[in-house]
Amino acid sequence: MDLRIKTFEEYEHAYNASIADPEAFWSSIAEKFVWYKKWDTVLDWNFEEPRVKWFEGGKLNITENMLDRYLVDQPDKIAFHWEPNDPEGTNQSITYKELYHEVCKTANALRSLGVKKGDRVCLYMPMRLEAIISIIACARIGAVHSIVFAGFSSAALSDRINDAQAKVVLTSDGLNRGTKQVDLKSMVDEALESCDTVESVIVLNCIDSSPNMVEGRDYDFNELIQDMDNECEPEPMDSEDLLFILYTSGSTGKPKGVVHTCGGYMLFTAYSFQNVFQYQDDDVFWCTADIGWITGHSYIVYGPLLSGATSIVFEGVPTYPDAGRFWQVCEKYKVNQFYTAPTAIRALMGFGLDYVNKYDLSALKVIGSVGEPINEEAWRWYYDHIGKSKCPVVDTWWQTETGGIMLSGLGNLSPMKATYAGYPLPGIQPVLLNGEGEEIKENNEEGYLCMKFPWPSILRTSYGDHERCKNTYFSNYEGYYFTGDGAKRDENGMYRIIGRVDDVINVSGHRFGTAEIEDAINTNEFAIESAVVGFPHDVKGQGIYAYVVVDNDLKNGTEEIIASLSESVIDGIGRIARPDKIQIVSGLPKTRSGKIMRRILRKIAEGERTNFGDTSTLLDPSVVEQIIQNAL
Numbered sequence: 324m325d326l327r328i329k330t331f332e333e334y335e336h337a338y339n340a341s342i343a344d345p346e347a348f349w350s351s352i353a354e355k356f357v358w359y360k361k362w363d364t365v366l367d368w369n370f371e372e373p374r375v376k377w378f379e380g381g382k383l384n385i386t387e388n389m390l391d392r393y394l395v396d397q398p399d400k401i402a403f404h405w406e407p408n409d410p411e412g413t414n415q416s417i418t419y420k421e422l423y424h425e426v427c428k429t430a431n432a433l434r435s436l437g438v439k440k441g442d443r444v445c446l447y448m449p450m451r452l453e454a455i456i457s458i459i460a461c462a463r464i465g466a467v468h469s470i471v472f473a474g475f476s477s478a479a480l481s482d483r484i485n486d487a488q489a490k491v492v493l494t495s496d497g498l499n500r501g502t503k504q505v506d507l508k509s510m511v512d513e514a515l516e517s518c519d520t521v522e523s524v525i526v527l528n529c530i531d532s533s534p535n536m537v538e539g540r541d542y543d544f545n546e547l548i549q550d551m552d553n554e555c556e557p558e559p560m561d562s563e564d565l566l567f568i569l570y571t572s573g574s575t576g577k578p579k580g581v582v583h584t585c586g587g588y589m590l591f592t593a594y595s596f597q598n599v600f601q602y603q604d605d606d607v608f609w610c611t612a613d614i615g616w617i618t619g620h621s622y623i624v625y626g627p628l629l630s631g632a633t634s635i636v637f638e639g640v641p642t643y644p645d646a647g648r649f650w651q652v653c654e655k656y657k658v659n660q661f662y663t664a665p666t667a668i669r670a671l672m673g674f675g676l677d678y679v680n681k682y683d684l685s686a687l688k689v690i691g692s693v694g695e696p697i698n699e700e701a702w703r704w705y706y707d708h709i710g711k712s713k714c715p716v717v718d719t720w721w722q723t724e725t726g727g728i729m730l731s732g733l734g735n736l737s738p739m740k741a742t743y744a745g746y747p748l749p750g751i752q753p754v755l756l757n758g759e760g761e762e763i764k765e766n767n768e769e770g771y772l773c774m775k776f777p778w779p780s781i782l783r784t785s786y787g788d789h790e791r792c793k794n795t796y797f798s799n800y801e802g803y804y805f806t807g808d809g810a811k812r813d814e815n816g817m818y819r820i821i822g823r824v825d826d827v828i829n830v831s832g833h834r835f836g837t838a839e840i841e842d843a844i845n846t847n848e849f850a851i852e853s854a855v856v857g858f859p860h861d862v863k864g865q866g867i868y869a870y871v872v873v874d875n876d877l878k879n880g881t882e883e884i885i886a887s888l889s890e891s892v893i894d895g896i897g898r899i900a901r902p903d904k905i906q907i908v909s910g911l912p913k914t915r916s917g918k919i920m921r922r923i924l925r926k927i928a929e930g931e932r933t934n935f936g937d938t939s940t941l942l943d944p945s946v947v948e949q950i951i952q953n954a955l
């Protein structure tokens with residue numbers, strides 16, 4: 324199924340057509356997919372409620388478009404090459420036909436456990452083919468998957484299971500990550516102590532650890548599926564039925580479940596995949612993200628399979644056994660399109676070029692970046708040394724909520740400018756707003772990045788809390804979707820993302836709300852009050868700086884307290900959210916009305932020591948002095 328634009332002129336033409344008549348534009352793309360019944364209406368929307376419906380009344384099953392349709396023309400084409408954590412380990416390859424049968428067996432297994440259309444299934448799994456098979460198996464039977472990154476703690480897992488009211492959890496005994504083995508099953512057991520909706524747990528054996536299995540609840544993955552039929556009738560779904568929930572952090576409260584639906588997400592992930600990466604039939608694509616993040620959902624699973632592509636699933640990490648691992652894998656599979664995060668590039672830059680130059684990267688055609696702004700130095704290194712100054716860098720800006728890539732170059736078709744994400748994809752209508760909510764028409768001015776028209780894979784709601792969805796994304800600027808990012812546009816219409824303008828911090832491409840980290844800190848017995856901000860970090864993009872007021876009556880050593888605070892974050896969220904710096908303070912700078920002045924804390928974390936602007940509203944200015952004296 325070819326959805327590719329082939330020249331920049333064609334892009335301009337498609338873009339204009341998509342603005343002039345979005346319904347006609349997206350219908351002509353929808354026609355290329357397999358539907359059991361055509362839709363009644365193309366688009367029904369209103370950003371005030373908000374309500375967005377694409378292709379309502381259309382009946383389909385997304386997996387029919389990922390697997391069944393390819394059984395005719397390319398059953399023996401490789402869908403995935405799986406590369407294990409250990410380079411000495413045995414890699415696996417799976418064809419479209421084999422994948423189809425494995426998915427059917429797993430789907431039948433889920434049905435045998437009573438999973439029906441609309442039920443939620445939680446996945447807490449390593450980067451194994453079985454994880455991908457399980458995701459697709461859910462979609463096959465209309466179950467709603469909710470993947471939780473296997474680096475989150477058991478507390479974070481149980482929050483997500485409870486919010487989604489999941490019926491089944493798929494997990495493994497453990498996982499391999501570099502030199503480490505992580506025990507996942509006991510994390511699940513711990514999480515389930517406070518979850519009462521889960522009826523069954525399916526456990527994949529990955530590390531031969533013979534985990535504790537609860538009789539009547541826990542099933543071995545392979546034993547369960549081995550006798551299942553390898554054909555499974557797909558569940559007919561409405562275009563607007565739920566496909567999945569994915570939890571992501573916002574500026575306030577607990578992470579929220581971003582909801583995506585079947586039809587629109589299908590169209591946009593396939594369309595953006597083919598166009599941004601300019602994927603061609605015999606290419607090998609590699610997205611290094613984890614399936615626990617939206618990038619893994621859209622560009623490991625859905626976009627590539629909908630396009631009939633061959634891609635890589637990688638279990639390991641960029642620096643194990645050494646910093647050449649990515650490039651070794653690129654050489655081994657002759658990767659044509661490589662897609663990773665700036666944090667990985669910055670980390671690998673530090674190890675020098677010997678690790679790069681050992682490998683043949685000549686198959687590369689397009690190299691991509693995602694998750695955070697890419698700084699000029701990292702961009703140059705990536706372009707010069709990985710792309711050998713001949714591969715375009717596609718700097719793809721998008722979000723969990725947008726479902727797919729919104730701003731980016733399209734392979735080698737578009738002009739490119741370091742640190743600029745570039746142009747909007749067809750169908751995407753970005754605007755920059757000023758503080759008054761007015762559209763900024765001038766070039767090179769910073770504004771709030773918003774969208775004024777729906778695209779097919781925009782989030783539909785926050786699971787179980789539509790009001791929250793409205794307040795988070797559709798209330799700041801009436802009639803617009805607000806991204807939470809600041810951006811500017813140059814004289815050629817290219818966009819540059821500045822970064823988040825809300826209380827979300829982006830650490831190595833992982834999103835955390837400052838409130839969420841503070842909540843975890845505040846569960847600690849020593850903590851009275853805390854404030855968390857981000858600060859610039861050479862490798863991670865942003866680091867986490869926590870200011871904590873502790874109980875003075877407790878006579879513990881500072882180091883011990885700091886370690887304990889750190890542990891609370893690891894327990895509450897996961898190791899990935901552990902603060903880089905924790906400063907014990909006697910008080911936080913507050914206004915007379917009791918609001919914490921984060922602006923000041925952010926500046927101190929950035930290294931500012933003198934210039935804090937207007938501090939006249941501070942209740943007690945001496946607090947700031949004290950914080951500065953001990954700043955880390």
Ligand code: WTA
Pocket residue numbers: 571616617618692693694695696697718719720721722723724744806807808820822823829832833834
């Ligand atoms: C940031 C990841 C600059 C941005 C797909 C956004 C980026 C947040 C880029 C979403 C990029 C993502 N340049 N910033 N190319 N890509 N971001 O939901 O702040 O994990 O709002 O989705 O990451 O993160 P999320």
